Amino acid sequence: MAQITSVMPVAKMVGANRVIQGNGIVSPVGAPDLPPEEEKKLRERILRQALEALQREADANA
Amino acid sequence: MRVVHYLNQFFAGIGGEEAAGAPPEVRDGAQGPGRLLQQLLGPEAQVTRTLVCGDNYAAENLEQLTAWALDRVREAEADLFVAGPCFEAGRYGVATGALCAAVQQQLGIPAVTGMAEENPGVDLYRKDLYIIDSGTNVTAMREAVSRMASLALRLLAGEEVGPPSEAGYHPRGLIRDAFVEETAAQRLVRMVYAKATGAKYESELRGAVFPKVPAPPPVIDLSRAKVAIVTDGGVVPKGNPDRIQGNAAQNWGAYSIAGIDDLRAEDYEITHGGYDKRYVEEDPDRMVPVDVMRELERQGVVGKVHDQFISTSGLANPIANSRRLGREIAKKLKEDGVDAVILVSA
Numbered sequence: 001m002a003q004i005t006s007v008m009p010v011a012k013m014v015g016a017n018r019v020i021q022g023n024g025i026v027s028p029v030g031a032p033d034l035p036p037e038e039e040k041k042l043r044e045r046i047l048r049q050a051l052e053a054l055q056r057e058a059d060a061n062a
Numbered sequence: 063m064r065v066v067h068y069l070n071q072f073f074a075g076i077g078g079e080e081a082a083g084a085p086p087e088v089r090d091g092a093q094g095p096g097r098l099l100q101q102l103l104g105p106e107a108q109v110t111r112t113l114v115c116g117d118n119y120a121a122e123n124l125e126q127l128t129a130w131a132l133d134r135v136r137e138a139e140a141d142l143f144v145a146g147p148c149f150e151a152g153r154y155g156v157a158t159g160a161l162c163a164a165v166q167q168q169l170g171i172p173a174v175t176g177m178a179e180e181n182p183g184v185d186l187y188r189k190d191l192y193i194i195d196s197g198t199n200v201t202a203m204r205e206a207v208s209r210m211a212s213l214a215l216r217l218l219a220g221e222e223v224g225p226p227s228e229a230g231y232h233p234r235g236l237i238r239d240a241f242v243e244e245t246a247a248q249r250l251v252r253m254v255y256a257k258a259t260g261a262k263y264e265s266e267l268r269g270a271v272f273p274k275v276p277a278p279p280p281v282i283d284l285s286r287a288k289v290a291i292v293t294d295g296g297v298v299p300k301g302n303p304d305r306i307q308g309n310a311a312q313n314w315g316a317y318s319i320a321g322i323d324d325l326r327a328e329d330y331e332i333t334h335g336g337y338d339k340r341y342v343e344e345d346p347d348r349m350v351p352v353d354v355m356r357e358l359e360r361q362g363v364v365g366k367v368h369d370q371f372i373s374t375s376g377l378a379n380p381i382a383n384s385r386r387l388g389r390e391i392a393k394k395l396k397e398d399g400v401d402a403v404i405l406v407s408a
Binding site for chain 1: 272273274275277278279280281282284289292295337338339340341342344345347348349351353354355357358363364402403404405406407408
């Protein structure tokens with residue numbers, strides 16, 4: 001499992017192993033201030049990071 | 063004083079896993095570790111009956127087992143109920159926890175069990191019960207039973223039970239008034255000094271403990287993996303069909319995205335009381351990124367996006383409850399053959 005969150009300290013505190021920085025609490029995989037196409041690109045970037053994390057040993061990402 | 067003792071099939075000498083389906087039975091007097099219990103309780107208390115049940119039977123029929131055990135304990139006119147110790151055995155621990163809680167609550171007599179910290183029964187029942195810390199080592203049986211016996215004798219005598227560190231039980235989260243010699247400032251400075259110099263000290267306030275969860279191995283071939291989207295951001299179909307609470311949620315839901323390439327605002331709502339929901343209401347893909355995951359699926363980056371996303375509301379939820387939700391979700395995803403999960407958290 002890879003977790004996308006904007007509150008990294010909480011994820012780290014409870015011991016989540018693969019954590020990716022999200023783009024804000026109110027839209028972790030979105031960006032309401034960007035044009036739709038840009039927003040989707042950002043969403044894809046974050047998801048690709050999460051998918052990469054799934055393929056790595058967890059420690060390398062910690 | 064009459065005591066009823068509960069054992070699983072292993073400690074009652076029926077057998078190991080192959081006998082875990084054994085239905086409940088009553089035996090006269092003390093059996094197995096119960097003999098040690100009898101010895102340590104002394105002549106004042108008699109283990110008159112032992113209830114025995116296989117771990118699988120107990121796990122699969124917990125309600126029936128509980129009702130049956132309550133009847134047997136009532137018949138025995140017991141003054142005390144003792145179960146285990148269970149060490150790390152999870153099914154055994156969950157069963158003894160449930161039985162002890164039921165006996166205590168419905169028959170009004172004290173109940174004592176013993177488990178290792180890692181046993182899931184501890185988190186489920188530590189608030190309701192005195193659960194002696196048995197450790198994980200079965201060869202330390204004598205020590206575990208001896209602590210259980212002395213705690214049981216105190217409860218029977220109506221004596222004060224000391225703090226967890228003294229009596230050897232798992233902290234229950236109880237706060238009691240006590241007179242102390244030193245003021246808070248003095249105690250604080252003493253603790254800081256001990257901490258700084260590496261000496262031993264005991265904090266008066268215990269923070270939450272998060273046991274280390276081992277990381278699963280990496281996904282070898284993502285292009286052949288089934289990936290599920292899970293969120294604690296409370297995205298649910300309009301009408302919130304599973305009535306998931308937006309605060310301290312008790313449940314979770316699995317919602318079909320079969321054939322859906324993009325979550326539409328008009329089909330979903332948010333049950334979560336802890337963040338400004340407007341942006342996800344406007345576009346649910348900001349929390350449950352079905353649109354991009356479908357594209358990655360088409361490109362062959364991931365093998366398959368699981369046909370359901372899982373949702374609950376991660377707000378102000380007690381740790382034990384959150385763990386239960388996590389366990390349930392993990393079990394469901396495993397049954398569905400999911401290889402990896404993207405968890406999006408608000």
